Amino acid sequence: MPGRDPYEVLGVSRSATSEEIRAAYRKLARKYHPDVNRTDPDAESKFKEIGEAYAILSDDDKRARFDRFGTTDDQGFSGGGGQYAGGDFGDLFDMFFGNMGGGGQPRTRSMARDGIDVQTSVKLSYLDLLNGAKKSVDVDLHVPCTSCNGKGGEGGTMPEVCASCKGTGAVSRIQQTFIGQVRTQMNCPTCQGGGYTLKNPCKACRGVGVVTGKVTREFEVPPGVDHGARLHLSGEGGSGVHGGRPGDLYVRLLVEEDPRFEREGTTLYGRVDISFVQAVVGADVTFENIDGDVKFKIPAGTAPGTQLTQRGAGLPPLHGGRRGDLVVTVNIDVPKSLNEAQLKALKEFAAASGETWPEGSSGFLGGIFGKKK
Numbered sequence: 001m002p003g004r005d006p007y008e009v010l011g012v013s014r015s016a017t018s019e020e021i022r023a024a025y026r027k028l029a030r031k032y033h034p035d036v037n038r039t040d041p042d043a044e045s046k047f048k049e050i051g052e053a054y055a056i057l058s059d060d061d062k063r064a065r066f067d068r069f070g071t072t073d074d075q076g077f078s079g080g081g082g083q084y085a086g087g088d089f090g091d092l093f094d095m096f097f098g099n100m101g102g103g104g105q106p107r108t109r110s111m112a113r114d115g116i117d118v119q120t121s122v123k124l125s126y127l128d129l130l131n132g133a134k135k136s137v138d139v140d141l142h143v144p145c146t147s148c149n150g151k152g153g154e155g156g157t158m159p160e161v162c163a164s165c166k167g168t169g170a171v172s173r174i175q176q177t178f179i180g181q182v183r184t185q186m187n188c189p190t191c192q193g194g195g196y197t198l199k200n201p202c203k204a205c206r207g208v209g210v211v212t213g214k215v216t217r218e219f220e221v222p223p224g225v226d227h228g229a230r231l232h233l234s235g236e237g238g239s240g241v242h243g244g245r246p247g248d249l250y251v252r253l254l255v256e257e258d259p260r261f262e263r264e265g266t267t268l269y270g271r272v273d274i275s276f277v278q279a280v281v282g283a284d285v286t287f288e289n290i291d292g293d294v295k296f297k298i299p300a301g302t303a304p305g306t307q308l309t310q311r312g313a314g315l316p317p318l319h320g321g322r323r324g325d326l327v328v329t330v331n332i333d334v335p336k337s338l339n340e341a342q343l344k345a346l347k348e349f350a351a352a353s354g355e356t357w358p359e360g361s362s363g364f365l366g367g368i369f370g371k372k373k
């Protein structure tokens with residue numbers, strides 16, 4: 001039977017780290033341990049559920065599988081024999097097709113089952129952010145089984161409505177008890193509650209109608225997306241069976257770091273390095289932007305940390321529009337060493353400015369020049 005979403009059970013986000021998962025598990029396990037919690041009648045089942053969720057999320061493979069398929073158990077899709085009406089297959093059927101609860105009059109169940117949603121991610125450059133991009137990803141997802149044409153039976157035969165329960169998946173039993181006749185409902189033992197039986201399941205897909213395959217999906221990423229945004233591609237996930245809807249594909253958009261830029265919405269932040277001479281007398285400098293060089297005029301007497309703005313050289317808003325600004329911070333490269341001519345000129349500059357030369361001091365300049373001959 002399918003469990004609840006393990007992230008939900010542990011109350012952690014999908015991006016939770018393994019430490020966060022372990023901490024959440026420990027906290028809940030302490031709370032619901034049957035030896036500790038004797039007041040909550042559900043404690044024992046909760047404790048079990050917490051343990052199962054942790055078993056999935058603490059195992060990288062299982063967690064990845066759950067993220068991809070919404071379940072951790074796809075053994076049924078890997079081929080091999082198996083009996084359709086056997087307990088093992090019934091579980092698989094329930095697991096893949098979901099828990100079909102619901103009260104009211106029992107009705108014949110639909111054979112159609114929707115496909116599974118799948119998640120993946122793609123990397124984007126700053127150029128992709130500027131222009132938008134056509135991207136493609138290879139994903140593992142359910143595709144129709146070619147051996148049975150998605151029908152589930154060997155040679156393309158279809159499942160049949162279960163004769164025991166007429167396709168309702170449930171049978172009632174009347175029992176004599178000390179309070180009289182009691183009618184109880186239970187899962188149909190013939191079809192394990194699925195409502196259908198299959199005499200000769202397809203060996204390739206074990207009767208499910210889909211197998212796991214690698215599929216390439218192409219899509220457009222609009223300009224100006226945020227790092228971590230999720231693209232929703234409706235109907236591009238796993239195939240449904242017997243007329244069920246295909247699942248959806250979710251693509252997480254990851255912007256690759258670029259040492260030239262910091263980004264805040266549509267504003268790009270960068271840095272230009274100038275010499276102290278340029279800072280004093282002014283200069284024209286270029287900054288290597290996403291789509292070519294941008295020229296900045298450094299005014300004479302520019303202090304380090306000064307910000308200069310080029311309007312319209314940043315990023316466009318989502319889905320296009322006027323570009324934001326590029327803001328560069330001016331950094332002054334202070335030389336780490338000077339040759340003799342430079343040192344002489346600097347001493348003259350200091351003298352002309354009426355500044356005392358810090359010769360022989362243990363200060364910054366003294367430290368540097370003291371070592372030089």
Ligand SMILES: [Zn+2]
Nearest residue numbers: 145148202205
């Ligand atoms: Zn098949």
Ligand SMILES: [Zn+2]
Nearest residue numbers: 162165188191
């Ligand atoms: Zn049945």
